[in-house]
C-alpha cells in the first residue's frame with residue numbers, strides 16, 4: 093500500500109499528461125498554465141514555509157557539539173565540528189550542505205553472539221545521497237541552455253565535462269546515469285532494509301518515483317524518442333520571457349516530462365523536500381557553541397515562580413542555627 | 423508496588439534481535455511492559471511545584487485519570503511549543519526518514535524495539551502533528567502519515583518519551599541535525615501538562631524546589647554528610663580539613679550534584695574535590711540552599727528547569743562570590759552551558775573566572791561565570807601546581823566514559839582525559855565509535871534511573887557496557903572513570919549486570935588518590951579504604 097499508492101499516483105500523472113496532450117490536445121494547459129501555476133506555487137510556498145519557521149524564535153543556544161570545545165590554548169579545539177565563531181559555523185554548514193558531513197559519519201550497528209556489538213563505517217547512504225543531489229543539481233544547471241537564447245560558456249563547459257566519456261550520439265551525460273542509479277539505489281534501499289522499510293511513508297516513495305519519472309522521460313527524450321528540439325527551446329524561452337507560445341509537433345514525451353516537473357515543484361513546499369530550506373535553519377547545526385562566553389537572549393524569557401533563599405531560611409532557620417550555619421535574620 | 427523481575431543478562435541478550443513486527447507501526451499498539459517504565463508521579467509532589475492536573479496515577483492501570491479536555495490541553499500546548507521553538511517546528515517538518523539515526527540509539531540497540539529508533543520515536547509525535555497542524559495531513563490523513571490523537575496514542579507517546587534519555591546521539595548522525603532529544607523534551611512538556619510525570623522525576627523536583635537538592639537533604643544533613651567525609655579524609659591522610667557553608671565573602675561558590683554527597687562511589691569524588699581545594703587553600707564555600715548542580719526540572723519542563731536553576735545565581739549574588747565552580751555532572755553541564763545564562767542571567771554581579779593559583783582567565787565562560795572543575799584542575803596540572811603520585815592508582819586500569827551532555831551539549835572532552843593521564847599510569851580508550859562525540863549514554867539518564875525501570879536501563883546500558891567489556895578483555899580494564907553523578911550511580915548497576923568486576927569512579931577521586939598533600943601522613947589506602955599498591959601486606 094505504502095509503495096503501490098505512490099507508484100500508481102506517478103503512473104496516473106504520466107497517463108494524465110499523455111491523454112491531455114495526445115488525445116484532448118490541451119498543449120496550452122500542460123505546456124503553459126500548469127508550469128506557471130506550479131512555479132508560482134513553488135516560490136510562494138517555499139517562502140511561506142521558511143517565513144513560518146522563521147516566525148518561531150530560537151530561544152536557546154543548542155548546537156550539537158561534535159568535537160572538542162574551545163578551551164585552553166593548549167587544547168586543540170575542533171573548530172568545524174564544534175565551532176565557537178561565526179566563521180566556524182559557516183564552515184560547519186558548508187561541510188554539511190555541500191558534502192553531507194553528518195551522513196559521512198554514518199555507521200552500521202552489528203549485533204553478534206555474546207552479545208557483541210560493533211559499529212562499522214557505512215558509506216552507501218552518504219555516497220548515494222551525494223550522487224543523487226549533486227547530479228540533480230548539475231542536470232538542473234544544464235537545463236539553463238533552454239532558458240537562454242545563447243548557451244552561456246559556463247553551461248557549455250559543464251556539458252562538456254558531463255559528457256567527457258564521448259559515448260553515443262547525442263553524447264551521453266554522466267549525470268543522467270548517476271541520477272538514475274542513485275535514485276534506484278535509494279528506492280531499493282528503502283525496500284530492502286526492513287527497518288527503513290518500516291519507517292517509510294508513501295510520502296517517501298512518491299518523490300523518488302516522481303524523480304525517476306522525470307529522469308526517465310528526460311532520458312527518453314534526449315536519447316531515444318527524439319523531440320522537436322527547436323520547438324522545445326522556443327517554447328521554454330517563451331515561458332521564461334512571459335511570451336508563451338505553443339509550437340507544433342514537439343512530441344508528447346516533452347509534455348509528460350514538463351508535467352512531472354511541475355508536479356514536483358508544486359509538491360515541494362508541501363512535503364519533506366523542504367529539508368532543502370530547513371537544513372539551513374536547524375539550530376543544532378547553525379549556531380556557535382559560545383553560550384558561556386556570550387549570553388544568548390530568549391525573546392520570550394519570562395519571570396517564573398521560584399523558591400527564594402528567604403523562604404528557605406524561614407523554613408529551616410532553627411535547624412540552620414543549631415547546625416551553626418549563618419542566617420540572614422536571627 | 424510489586425517488585426519487578428529483571429531478566430538475566432544472558433536471557434536478555436539471547437532474545438535480542440533487530441526485526442520488525444508484521445503490522446505497520448501505526449497498527450501496532452504499545453504494550454506498557456513492567457520493568458520498562460517508571461511509576462507515575464504522586465499528586466502531592468506535582469502540587470508542590472504547582473504543576474497542572476496533579477494527581478496520583480499509575481501507568482499500568484487502564485485509566486490514567488486524564489482531565490476531561492485532555493486533547494485540547496495537548497493541542498494548545500503543542501501549538502504553544504511550535505510557536506516558541508523553531509527547533510521543534512523545523513524538526514517536525516524536515517525529516518526525510520533516511521534512517522541514518524535509526525541504529526544510533528542505545529535503547530534501540532539494546533531493545534530491538536523499532537519504536538526506539540529515534541526517527542520512529544519522533545514520528546510518533548510527528549504523525550499527530552501532521553494530522554492537526556499540516557495541510558497535507560488534514561486532507562490526506564493516513565496516506566500523509568497522519569493519525570488522530572487517541573488515548574492509546576497518548577499512552578504510546580508517554581511510554582516512548584520516557585524511553586529516551588535525551589542523549590543527542592541521533593542528532594549527531596542526522597544530516598539535518600534533527601535532535602530527537604529536543605522532540606522528547608517537547609513531548610515530555612506535553613505529558614506534564616496532563617500531570618503524566620513520573621515519580622522518579624517529580625519527587626526529586628519537589629525536593630529540589632523546597633530543600634535545594636534532589637535528595638531532599640536538609641541543611642544539617644548536608645553538613646553531616648560532608649563531616650562524615652571529612653572524618654574519612656582525616657583517617658586516610660591525617661589531615662583535618664574544614665569546609666565552610668553558606669559563607670558570605672568567599673571568592674568561589676562550589677556547586678555539585680547532591681548525588682555526590684549521598685552514596686558511593688559519588689562520595690569519593692566529593693572527598694576528592696575537598697582534598698584538592700584544601701591543598702590549594704582555595705577560598706570557597708558550599709551552599710545548602712543551592713545544593714544541587716543537577717536539574718531534574720530539565721526532564722519535565724523548561725519552566726521547571728529554570729525555576730530550579732535560578733538558585734545558583736541567586737545564591738552566588740547573596741553570598742557575593744566572584745565566580746562559581748561546578749562539580750562533575752553530565753546534564754547539569756548541558757544546562758549550565760546552553761540554558762542557565764539565557765534563563766537567569768546576566769550574571770554581571772560576578773567576575774570573569776580567574777584561577778587564583780595559576781592566574782589563568784577562563785575566557786570561554788566569561789558570561790556564565792561558571793567553570794567546570796575539570797577545566798580548573800587541568801589548568802592546575804598544566805601549570806605544575808599539583809604534586810602528584812600517579813603510582814598510587816597503579817592497581818587501576820582505567821577507561822573513560824564521556825557523558826552525553828558534556829560531549830554533545832558542550833564539547834568537554836580533552837580536559838578530563840588530560841587529568842586522567844596525569845594522575846594514573848594505565849589508561850585505555852574504548853573503541854572510537856563509542857567515545858567522545860559518539861559516546862553512548864549510560865542508559866539511565868533524564869530521570870529514568872528508577873529501580874522499577876531496571877530492564878529498560880540494562881537494555882539501554884548495553885552499548886556502553888559492551889564497549890567496556892571490550893577493553894576489559896583487551897587491556898584488563900577494571901575501572902570506568904566519568905564526570906557525572908548519574909553515571910556513578912547507573913554505570914555501577916550496568917557494570918554489575920553486564921561486565922562484573924569493573925568499578926566506577928569520578929575523575930576527582932583519581933586526582934585525590936594521586937595528590938600529595940602538604941603534611942599528609944604516609945597513606946596506606948586509597949579513598950575507598952583499599953590498600954594502596956605496594957601496601958597490601960600492611
Ligand code: SF4
Nearest residue numbers: 517519520521523596
Ligand atoms: S537521520 Fe534525521 S532525517 Fe534521517 S531519519 Fe533520522 S531524523 Fe530523519
Ligand code: SF4
Nearest residue numbers: 527586587589590592
Ligand atoms: S536522544 Fe538518545 S535516547 Fe533519545 S532517541 Fe536520540 S539516541 Fe535515543
